[in-house]
Amino acid sequence: MAVSVCEREFTLTGVASNIRSDGRGRSDVRAAAVESGGISQASGSCRVSSAGGTTVLVGIKVAVGAPAVTASTAADADLDADIAVDNSEDAELSISDADLRRGRVVCAIDCNPAIIPTMDPRAVEDLCIDFSEVITKILNADHGGLDLQSLCIVPGSTCWVIHVDALVLGYGGNLLDTLFQATRGALHDTLIPKVTVEESTSASTGNTSYEFDVADDETEDLKGCENIPVIVTLFKIGHHHVIDPTPLEEACSDVQLSVAINRKGLPCAIQKTGNGSIEPSQLAEMIQDAKAHGATLFKDMDEAIERQRVRSLNDTK
């Protein structure tokens, strides 16, 4: 996005004097509405709409698939997802590797380039790929909070694959944080069918085979949702940094620092983007600020999710 010299100067001066063009201070966020469970055919869904115009819809579908052995063979695993389950060789290979005994999360973000007219369509596509990688990476890691082990069905061959599909419906800045909030909300809303696994050993060959059955009506919550971190992105503009920026502020920022904060209030993933560089002292300051914002965001998210839960309980009654 091209910003004129005057616009840039106006934004920089505003941020420096702690008053932004919409009247907020540097560390003020815009209100966001969280609605979960809007899509009945999805396993879980959530829509987050910020007062600034950023609207994100996340739908989650769970499917039975194959675990990723390593990241490099993930593509092959996708292809092999339909392989019959009672393949005993596959099951035996698995024992040593922890990755084989856990489920996985796959994230895809879709954004119509028309929603962000100030950006090049190809840049929008790249942005979506980058964000989906960030989200996939955090949710699949040990520090991602989700109990992926509980998603394992047959070690080495079958597990639940959680497909997180996000749709960007409106853009008013701060897209990554909103996307992650919506993903978090949708995962809280997600129900997984119960699975019963039967193990049988054939007397003649000594091979163990597994059979499993997916229940039609019984479901359970995704374990570990409450421990999923939140992402706070700080945008450095001039010598200061802001959170929850408008598109104009985003265009004026030279360094962005996305910090994932876990429930303990500690950073568990950080990524720097943007074309500028940063001094170590300011980096420490920014991470400290991210911690403070992360704690507030956690509280707000918890409240919003609790409200949704109460509402959905009332609906079913």
Place this chain on the structure above:
Amino acid sequence: MDSVDRKRIHGPDKSVLPLPLLDSQHESVTSKTTLNPSARFDGRTHEEVRPLFARTAMVSQANGSAYIEVGCIKIICAVYGPKQITTKSKSGDHHSGGRISCDVRLAPFAGLKRKGYMKDTNEHSLAKNLATALTPSLLLAHLPKSQIDIHIQILQATAGHVSASSTSSATVLPPPSFATNLSLLLSPCITVASLALADAGIEMMDSVVGCSVGLFRRTDKNSLFWMVDPSEEERETRALGGGVWVGNAVVGVMPSVGRISGLVVDGDVGDVGVLMEAVNVCVDACAKVHDVVVKKALVDGFHAASSPVSGSSSAV
């Protein structure tokens, strides 16, 4: 140009002993989180980087190129450009300066398992983080409507000590998650790409040096300690000196300017204090690498190019 055999890997013709990084000027600073030096497999102190070898002018048809070897990791980088942007983009062409495009490829034989030719998301995110770390050092505003292509080929990413027979024995540890390895490949990628950019004569604020740091949690106490530039073994075992691997940070530093141009942190790295301590040690380590290795490689590359005798060897 057309006669060049592109299928051949243009590696170095001869091997050279790596330069030792330790000298009396750079005394180790003691710290609260200091670890017993004997805890590391190769006898390094916790803030010492592995010896590394770097040289420039490897690929004769490229505008600039460099090669780096750190431990078992071998990476070659070629820079083409600046050249005119051919594709038309809708916005910003007239206002913005030049742009860089990074391409990171893992050779199919780089890891223990063969990897397909298709690019995967790890290579994509490596390339993206590399571009983020390099962009601040380049004066792209001086190169309007032009593009610099940075191609990185990772020839070897892991130690090749696991043979086909030993994989079946129970004592062999499971290979670490490939993603962890890839994030730690980023630091040599940053160093080698910046060297190649300098070799191409592209205007820069400073060269960027990458450094990684592994964070471990003591199993007996609940405190964290860190180790600069963790090696393959340290990553694989993840339990060293009574510690369990909890995360890692990769820092791209412009040593002369003293600014951080790239930062990727993964894992439960504890509080900001520990993390910043680790980052600051990385910054110091990068300054050492810059002084000892990067400057030497650039000066050597310059001399090789200016003297006709040794210059011919790189053009073969």
